[in-house]
Amino acid sequence: MAHDFRPYRDEIIVSSKAGYNMWEGPYGEWGSRKNLIASCDQSLKRSGLDYVDIFYSHRFDPNTPLEETMGALAHIVARGKALYVGISNYPVEETRRAHAILKSSGVPCILHQPSYSMLNRWIENDKTIDACGELGIGMIAFSPPAQGILSGKYNTGDTDGARGTSNNPFLKAANIRPETLDAVGKLAAIAKARGQSLPQLALARVLRRKEMTSALIGVRTLAQLHDNLGALQQLDFSPDELSTIEAATTSGMMDGKPCWK
Numbered sequence: 001m002a003h004d005f006r007p008y009r010d011e012i013i014v015s016s017k018a019g020y021n022m023w024e025g026p027y028g029e030w031g032s033r034k035n036l037i038a039s040c041d042q043s044l045k046r047s048g049l050d051y052v053d054i055f056y057s058h059r060f061d062p063n064t065p066l067e068e069t070m071g072a073l074a075h076i077v078a079r080g081k082a083l084y085v086g087i088s089n090y091p092v093e094e095t096r097r098a099h100a101i102l103k104s105s106g107v108p109c110i111l112h113q114p115s116y117s118m119l120n121r122w123i124e125n126d127k128t129i130d131a132c133g134e135l136g137i138g139m140i141a142f143s144p145p146a147q148g149i150l151s152g153k154y155n156t157g158d159t160d161g162a163r164g165t166s167n168n169p170f171l172k173a174a175n176i177r178p179e180t181l182d183a184v185g186k187l188a189a190i191a192k193a194r195g196q197s198l199p200q201l202a203l204a205r206v207l208r209r210k211e212m213t214s215a216l217i218g219v220r221t222l223a224q225l226h227d228n229l230g231a232l233q234q235l236d237f238s239p240d241e242l243s244t245i246e247a248a249t250t251s252g253m254m255d256g257k258p259c260w261k
């Protein structure tokens with residue numbers, strides 16, 4: 001049964017995306033005009049909404065001209081089906097091109113949604129984060145807790161109900177490198193010294209960058225939500241803390257850069 005968002009329509013921001021596999025056949029994923037417009041229509045039908053606030057191209061499509069993908073986003077705005085549009089998982093050059101094409105259509109690219117955490121810094125390494133700052137594109141990070149790895153549960157073994165112990169396709173506890181767990185252990189000590197939980201440190205480190213407009217919080221329990229909201233109590237970092245975090249994470253990094261295969 002579809003949820004009825006209508007009483008809250010003016011109080012919450014609703015976003016949707018298109019680009020990953022949604023239905024069989026050539027138009028069921030990637031960045032064709034047909035995929036984006038059909039996906040937006042389907043999202044609106046499922047949610048019972050007239051429009052979404054933000055509609056994203058979920059990933060860059062190397063086999064579709066970027067002009068077509070961005071043209072579809074502009075069309076969705078012109079038709080009143082989204083107020084704003086954004087991109088997700090776009091590396092730096094594709095981000096710059098997407099921004100330029102949208103700008104030439106009179107539609108601003110307002111948001112980039114990349115994965116980003118203390119253990120996944122691909123947007124720092126390829127300078128996507130700098131490009132967004134320079135171009136005035138806001139950023140909203142997904143996976144600041146790295147699927148829960150940055151909660152410390154895979155170090156302590158407190159994993160009852162955790163996704164890494166189920167059949168989750170994105171996280172298998174056995175695939176977490178010992179070097180990553182070692183880094184998490186060191187980060188837990190830093191969090192403790194700051195008077196924060198580890199998930200709070202993970203969120204604060206992501207929100208520290210001025211380019212970061214917001215961070216997505218994925219939770220399984222209400223207690224996790226309350227814990228994460230506590231990050232807002234301590235967002236500042238001393239230079240010493242930042243360099244200790246750098247030293248702790250160097251060898252435990254995970255490769256988060258999107259690939260298109």
Ligand SMILES: NC(=O)c1ccc[n+]([C@@H]2O[C@H](COP(=O)([O-])OP(=O)(O)OC[C@H]3O[C@@H](n4cnc5c(N)ncnc54)[C@H](OP(=O)(O)O)[C@@H]3O)[C@@H](O)[C@H]2O)c1
Pocket residue numbers: 058088089113114142143144145146147148149151161162163164199216217218219220223224225227228
């Ligand atoms: N743009 C994209 O391509 C993309 C891709 C993925 C996700 N997203 C967005 O990001 C949102 C969140 O993604 P996600 O849930 O997959 O990943 P996530 O935010 O990295 O991980 C969420 C998990 O982290 C653990 N966690 C969070 N806070 C915790 C706390 N305080 N204490 C202990 N554990 C904590 C929980 O794991 P356990 O359940 O194991 O306890 C929770 O289910 C999604 O809803 C989606 O909107 C976007």
